[in-house]
Amino acid sequence: MIIGVPKEVKNNESRVGMTPAGVFELIKNDHTVYVQSGAGEGSGFFNSDYQQVGAIILDTIGQVYAMSEMIVKVKEPIKEEYDLIQEGQIVFTYFHFASSESLTRAMIKQKGVCIAYETVEDEEGTLPLLTPMSEVAGRMAIQQGAKYLEKPKKGRGVLLGGVPGVAPGRVLVLGAGTVGIQAAKMAAGLGAHVTILDVNMKRLRYVNDVMPSHVVTEFSNEFNIRKHIKTHDLIIGGVLLKGAKAPNLISRDMLKEMNPGAVIVDVAVDQGGCVETTKATTHEDPIYIIDDVVHYCVANMPGAVPYTSTVALTNVTLPYVLKLANNGWQSACRMDKSLEKGLNIVEGEVVYKEIIESFDLVAPVLV
Template sequence: MIIGIPKEIKNNESRVGMTPAGVMELVHNGHTVHVQSGAGAGSGFSDDDYKKVGAHILDTIGQVYTLSEMIVKVKEPIREEYDMVQKGQVVFTYFHFASSQRLTQAMIDSRAVCIAYETVEDSDGTLPLLTPMSEVAGRMAIQQGAKYLEKPKKGRGVLLGGVPGVPPGRVLVLGAGTVGIQAAKMAAGLGAHVTMLDINMKRLRYVNDVMPSHVVTEYSNEYNIRKHIRTHDLIVGGVLLKGARAPKLITRDMLRCMRPGTVIVDVAVDQGGCVETTRPTTHENPEYIVDDVVHYCVANMPGAVPYTSTLALTNVTLPYVLNLANKGWEAACAADASLKKGLNIVDGQVVYSEISEAFDLSARVLV
């Protein structure tokens, strides 16, 4: 198969879809790999690094799309790429369709085969291709939240860990999934007091077992959310509904209950956000303020640490890329139930029910 690795062109996105190590494996399996010149530079990989393992370096993104049967990316195609995607071409990347009707319609119109990293699902319900980026984003949420709590950033002026004689900051984590666990771990490590809310009691019991005593758990409901947002300095949104829009757990009217300078880091922004006032931002302009509450809602948070993120991503995507390349998408998905759940749009038809429900479309059922 001919596989293309284009340079990411989303704002301040420095990750790349495949490391040179991953390209070497593909070439050793008899596949042709086209890498756009400069695609790996942001992650610390030169064109020579790719050439040495057998990749062909192409000058433009258009050439990569035109000459490739499968595109392996990091982020969803943006508007400039829509017309480059070809009928029957496999596009394997993070899509998060439920948050963008424009993207969904563009991929329907392209009649490509869109396989989303974030909906590949193992039999135990875990999301193996989303997990590493959720781990990165969860940890980064605390780093960024701590920074934006500083007064020059319009935050409350709170040091999360406190100092002797001064209590630590308070962090509220919505969701006890991968993002929430990693955020709580980082916040607890800094010495902050952490409250974690979730509706899954098994997850809360797990948190209670593995986290230190200054991480406390409560059942998530509107009453408890309204109670805690009054007293917490940093709020991390880590809620996920597989392939669907995130629920709005914090509404606009709740912002008036928060203290001025409270910081919200909504990691769920890729799925529309779990805060009503969330809107996607970029690393170039990452934050905005509503009702004196600082919002950090960067839609590609792991892109700020591209070396770590690219290695972590290739570690988990490469086996699936090899499977798709060796067998073709139809045979690969027929043989692998986890990969089959990654199919979102095929030949102009939505095949993932959560996307159809988000935009009132009909979904074709794959048998």
């Protein structure tokens, strides 16, 4: 198969869809790999690194799309890429369709085969291709939150770890999934007081077992959320509904109950956000303020640490890329049910239930 790795064009996105090590494995399996010139530079991988393992460097993104049967990338295509996608072409990337009707309708129009990293699901119900980026984002959420709590960044002026004689900062984590666990771990390591909320008692029991005593758990409901936002300095939104839009757990009216200068980091922004006032921002312009509450809602947080993120992503995507390349998407999805769950849009038909429900689309007729 001919596989293309384009340069990411989303604002300040420095990750790349495949490391040279991943390209080496594909070429070892007799596949051809085209890499756009400069695609890996932001992650520390140069044209020469890809050429040394046998990749062919192409000058433009248009050439990569035009000459490839499968595109392997990181972020969803943006408007300037829509028309580059060919009918029947496999596009394997993060899509997050439920948060963007325009992207969904554009991919329907292009009639490609859209396989979304974030909905590939294994037998245990986990999301193996989302996990490493959730780990990065969860840890980064605390780094960014701590920074924006500083007064020059418009925050409250709170040091999360406190100092002797001064109480530590208080962190509220919504969701005890991968993002929430990693955020709680980082916040606890800094010495902050951490409260983590979830509706899954099994997850809360796990948190209690593995976290230190200054990480406390409570069941997630509106009453408890309203209670805690009044006293916490940093709120991390880490709620995920597989393939669907995130629920709004913090409404606009709740912001007035928060301390001026409190910070919200909504990691769920890719899926629409779990705060009513969330709107996607970029690394170039990462925050905005509503009712004196700082909102950090960067939609590609792991893009700020591209070397770590690219290597972590290739580690988990490569086995699936190889299956698709070796067998074609139809046979690969028949053989691997977890990969089959990654199918979102197939040649103009939306085949993922949560996306159909998000936009009141008509489900395909199964013959």
